Amino acid sequence: LWTLKQDGRPLERYVEEFSELSCLVNWPDAPLKACFLKCLDEDTIFCIEPACFFSLVESINLILFLNGSDFKIEEVQGKSYYPRPVPSETHVAWSVHQSPVSSTYPSSGSSHLVLPDLKPNPPMKRPLPHQSH
Structure with missing residues (x-):
């Protein structure tokens, strides 16, 4: 993972490859986030943000949003051979037009990322403001 770089490719492709590779390691969110951020263009x-403020998935979705992407990922808790406390919320996803809000539960372990849909969401139409004469 430390050798993977965005390297000029679209952010969505980097996120896709990073999420596939991050499933192969059993790292907590903090080092995964550090690795993800270090390798961005x-x-x-x-x-x-502080390491515990957002989960890995929340951080990636925020970065996608800040860069104008309609792409989003979801968090899926993986099965572990060692018991550990897990948050009650196992899936996290946001609409691209909604600001992510940090979970009440800090991430307590490694998570696996899933790319649910590679098609972008249709843009939201905004009503035109009324003009008074």
């Missing part, structure tokens, strides 16, 4: 918009 310099011109990709991202924000720096």
Whole structure:
């Protein structure tokens, strides 16, 4: 994962490959997020937040949103051979036009990312403001 780079390709392709590879390691969110952020292109918009503020999925979806992408990912809790506490919410996803809100439960372990739909959502139509004469 540390050698994977966005390297000029579309952000969505980097997210797709990163999510596939991150399923193969049993790392907690903090090192996965550090790896993901380190390997972004310099011109990709991202924000720096404390390691425990957003989960990996929330951080990736926020970066996708900030870069104008309609792409989104979901979190799926993987089965573990070692019991550990897990959040009660097992799926996290947001509409691209909705600001992500951090979960009440900090991520407590590794998560596996799933790309549910590669087709972008249709853009939302906004009503035109009424003009008064």
